[in-house]
Amino acid sequence: MGARAAGRTVGWWTRLAVAIVLLNGSLTFVSIWPTLAVMPTLRLSLEAAGLVLGLALAARRGSAPVARTTQRLLAALWVVLIVAHYVDVSTRSLYGREVNLYWDLQLLPDVGAMFAYVAEPRLVLAFGAALILIPSLLFLPVRWAIGVVSQASASPAVRTLATTAAIGVFALAGVQGVAGHLLSAAPIAPAVSTAIAGEAVEFAREASGHRRRAMPPAPSIDSDFAHVRGADVVLLFVESYGVTSWERPEFRQALAPARANLAAAISETGRSVVTATVESTTFGGESWLAHISLLSGTAVGDADLNRRLMAERRDTMVTAFSRHGYRTLAIMPGLQAPWPEGGFYGFDHLYGARDLDYKGPPFGWWDVTDQFVLACMDALAFTPQAQSPAFIFVPTISTHAPFTPVPPYQPDWTRLLTPTPYDEDDLSRAYKAVPDWSDLGPGYARSLAYVHETLSGYLRLRGDRDMVLVIVGDHQPPALVSGEGASWNVPVHVIGRRAAVLDRLRAQGFRDGLAPAGSALARMDALMPILLRAFGNTE
Numbered sequence: 374m375g376a377r378a379a380g381r382t383v384g385w386w387t388r389l390a391v392a393i394v395l396l397n398g399s400l401t402f403v404s405i406w407p408t409l410a411v412m413p414t415l416r417l418s419l420e421a422a423g424l425v426l427g428l429a430l431a432a433r434r435g436s437a438p439v440a441r442t443t444q445r446l447l448a449a450l451w452v453v454l455i456v457a458h459y460v461d462v463s464t465r466s467l468y469g470r471e472v473n474l475y476w477d478l479q480l481l482p483d484v485g486a487m488f489a490y491v492a493e494p495r496l497v498l499a500f501g502a503a504l505i506l507i508p509s510l511l512f513l514p515v516r517w518a519i520g521v522v523s524q525a526s527a528s529p530a531v532r533t534l535a536t537t538a539a540i541g542v543f544a545l546a547g548v549q550g551v552a553g554h555l556l557s558a559a560p561i562a563p564a565v566s567t568a569i570a571g572e573a574v575e576f577a578r579e580a581s582g583h584r585r586r587a588m589p590p591a592p593s594i595d596s597d598f599a600h601v602r603g604a605d606v607v608l609l610f611v612e613s614y615g616v617t618s619w620e621r622p623e624f625r626q627a628l629a630p631a632r633a634n635l636a637a638a639i640s641e642t643g644r645s646v647v648t649a650t651v652e653s654t655t656f657g658g659e660s661w662l663a664h665i666s667l668l669s670g671t672a673v674g675d676a677d678l679n680r681r682l683m684a685e686r687r688d689t690m691v692t693a694f695s696r697h698g699y700r701t702l703a704i705m706p707g708l709q710a711p712w713p714e715g716g717f718y719g720f721d722h723l724y725g726a727r728d729l730d731y732k733g734p735p736f737g738w739w740d741v742t743d744q745f746v747l748a749c750m751d752a753l754a755f756t757p758q759a760q761s762p763a764f765i766f767v768p769t770i771s772t773h774a775p776f777t778p779v780p781p782y783q784p785d786w787t788r789l790l791t792p793t794p795y796d797e798d799d800l801s802r803a804y805k806a807v808p809d810w811s812d813l814g815p816g817y818a819r820s821l822a823y824v825h826e827t828l829s830g831y832l833r834l835r836g837d838r839d840m841v842l843v844i845v846g847d848h849q850p851p852a853l854v855s856g857e858g859a860s861w862n863v864p865v866h867v868i869g870r871r872a873a874v875l876d877r878l879r880a881q882g883f884r885d886g887l888a889p890a891g892s893a894l895a896r897m898d899a900l901m902p903i904l905l906r907a908f909g910n911t912e
Contacts, residue, residue: 615849
């Protein structure tokens with residue numbers, strides 16, 4: 374063989390090797406946390422092995438490459454697999470859970486609108502362009518790789534090698550499935566096509582209601598509220614407040630001053646705090662699932678169960694307080710539209726964003742700031758005319774992703790209900806901060822520090838008020854902040870002067886101080902009977 378022929382042979386084998394590596398790598402990459410980028414791995418793809426084997430068998434039967442039309446169809450299907458794999462690994466890495474196509478598609482318009490609102494316009498345009506261009510650009514190298522493998526399969530030597538290698542990959546997958554614990558690492562990547570098939574089955578099941586879970590029975594919701602009689606009880610859900618803010622050193626260090634200030638405010642006002650950890654029924658979003666789980670005492674982890682439960686007439690923590698003479702209010706700044714389903718809870722009054730009528734500068738998707746919300750709560754619930762204590766439910770929003778810009782803290786609470794709650798210098802500094810989409814952690818810490826400072830200021834502002842304040846994280850922040858494999862655990866703090874309440878909580882596993890410790894005490898729905906017993910159950 375001459376030098377030119379030998380060079381052509383080497384080039385031919387090189388192209389084949391590059392084509393196979395490209396096809397294999399396109400379905401075995403992993404996400405680079407906490408970014409949207411990915412990196413290759415050394416694992417093997419079952420789909421790539423199947424494609425190579427199929428092209429080899431087709432060439433054996435026809436002694437020629439498969440038709441160009443077939444190659445283009447295969448390339449288009451391969452691009453679908455690549456995109457599906459990217460969505461899967463990115464969702465797991467950044468959001469912290471697997472894709473649920475049925476429910477995620479329904480939330481996609483709202484999530485897209487939210488991030489389009491808070492992101493820079495150039496970033497929104499770049500993302501939109503990427504959605505259109507990337508699949509088209511992926512098609513070209515995939516089409517080339519399939520063509521190279523198809524042409525090479527006309528060679529008997531290539532067919533034999535391809536068949537042997539593909540069978541070896543399948544055999545290794547079998548060994549991994551049976552005795553994977555004996556392998557130091559998983560050499561075979563999870564099959565993308567299997568994941569897609571599973572999502573399709575799940576989509577059909579959700580859409581049809583097939584094998585729908587039965588509604589859990591209504592729990593007993595009762596308490597004589599003897600230990601909180603005469604005191605106001607405020608249930609404050611803090612958005613994205615998870616145990617990761619206590620466990621990760623960078624967050625713990627960044628939040629230490631704000632937490633020390635909160636501890637000082639509790640002590641200075643003659644109050645005490647006990648803390649526990651509970652497991653939320655949601656992760657990274659869908660806060661309402663945590664809300665309804667606690668208020669109803671029923672574990673709600675998906676939109677279907679949430680919708681069906683709210684269509685029933687059931688007792689809730691709200692109606693239990695109402696039966697014992699409490700005024701019941703919900704202050705919900707994230708509620709942007711009429712919500713007739715909210716009648717399920719039984720609040721006397723429910724205030725949404727329009728009712729709160731925020732006139733200050735906008736922050737985040739909902740415009741409203743948490744300090745303004747507490748000022749509104751104070752004005753609405755604690756009027757001189759109020760003769761009975763109040764139970765108040767407040768879900769906060771200032772710590773919602775992307776966490777930036779963070780509102781300034783206003784020491785003069787009287788300004789918060791005016792159109793000019795902040796000085797221009799403070800406002801300008803706050804607006805200069807923009808989300809760093811490659812690292813949202815610092816913004817997350819700053820937003821939580823703002824909430825801590827707001828709570829500290831409010832406790833001092835109402836130092837003489839007899840109040841039991843229950844602070845619960847609704848869920849962990851998305852995995853792009855909390856990290857892959859984070860738990861679903863969130864802190865719960867109870868602050869007040871009612872010694873009997875705090876003693877009963879200590880007896881059930883709560884500990885003194887703000888820092889959560891140990892494993893989860895209970896799931897979010899089981900927190901309700903724990904609180905009711907502390908509030909005065911006669912058991």
